């Protein structure tokens with residue numbers, strides 16, 4: 001084994017840990033070579049999910065086929081819905097989603113004979129059903145069935161709220177799903193690739209990724225963003241709150257990014273939809289509070305919003321419960337995770353880095369009878 005000193009980068013910051021053709025952040029976020037700004041402007045989430053899973057934007061005919069697959073795939077076995085209803089109501093929505101996505105694998109007929117693309121399409125159809133069903137079980141509401149003629153975005157809003165969204169609401173949700181779909185080697189995606197690199201199965205990799213996304217430094221931030229904004233309460237309180245937050249050395253959720261140091265371009269795209277929805281719902285005061293926090297974070301800490309900063313407000317304006325915010329991130333990012341699972345499977349090498357040892361060495365073994373208890 002070679003002994004030359006190896007460079008060590010805490011948190012793998014800046015380390016190239018693999019190759020991918022799925023997306024790049026360099027020079028502006030692109031999915032398979034398409035600028036995400038263009039996809040957010042002109043595509044639907046279904047077109048983007050097709051691009052991520054099959055490597056190309058669909059023709060009209062291919063899109064119709066793909067949408068039909070998602071409608072058919074959105075059948076969740078009654079056994080899983082019934083099992084979900086036995087999970088205590090206080091359990092965190094992300095923990096329930098992690099458990100029920102794992103359970104889905106048990107009802108996947110012929111798992112070894114099913115391609116990862118088919119499994120991915122099934123999960124894309126099933127995860128919105130799991131999210132909405134759990135929420136309505138918790139609220140004591142009737143669990144609804146997806147409307148075959150509604151888009152993924154519209155069905156998500158319908159299945160959760162019971163109301164079909166307006167065109168503006170549907171487009172805002174659709175754009176949030178496009179922007180959340182994929183982001184190179186973020187922590188949850190890299191988790192999915194590590195699991196896949198051992199030749200484990202797609203459901204195991206997705207369940208592991210859900211666990212990683214739950215963390216407040218990653219996907220869990222969007223829920224914390226709304227809780228912080230509600231803590232601030234009003235634009236008049238923003239400056240004092242911010243001063244206290246800095247003084248207490250707390251993290252400003254929805255700001256900062258491991259890669260983007262001059263701001264997350266996705267955040268600016270979604271902000272436009274926030275303002276439109278806030279005006280529609282008479283909640284411009286929350287936008288004014290957000291503006292003040294953005295200015296203070298930029299001018300005093302050099303911190304810029306990431307995607308979770310506007311997405312939390314957007315989901316709030318759409319009337320969605322804050323506990324659903326990170327599960328909604330899953331409903332979108334499962335497309336990116338599965339794209340990376342498929343790519344890793346096709347060009348695999350076991351992912352196994354080394355560690356720098358900082359522990360003790362050369363200790364003398366003492367027989368059990370001679371060992372003393374710790375202080």
Ligand code: SDX
Pocket residue numbers: 182183185186187216217218219221250251252253254255256257258259303306307308
């Ligand atoms: C996502 O990787 C991806 O692509 C993720 C994601 C995706 O699409 O998959 O973009 C989604 O996870 C976005 C990030 C959501 N998380 C948050 O909003 C939580 C708040 N943000 C921070 O915790 C932080 O900015 C991270 C975790 C996102 C990034 O952490 P880094 O890379 O370790 O931050 P850094 O090295 O740039 O920090 C430099 C300094 C640090 O000070 P020290 O601890 O070294 O003294 O700036 C501080 C940080 O503490 N800092 C913050 C801060 N972000 C950085 N201080 C207060 N509030 C913040 N938000």
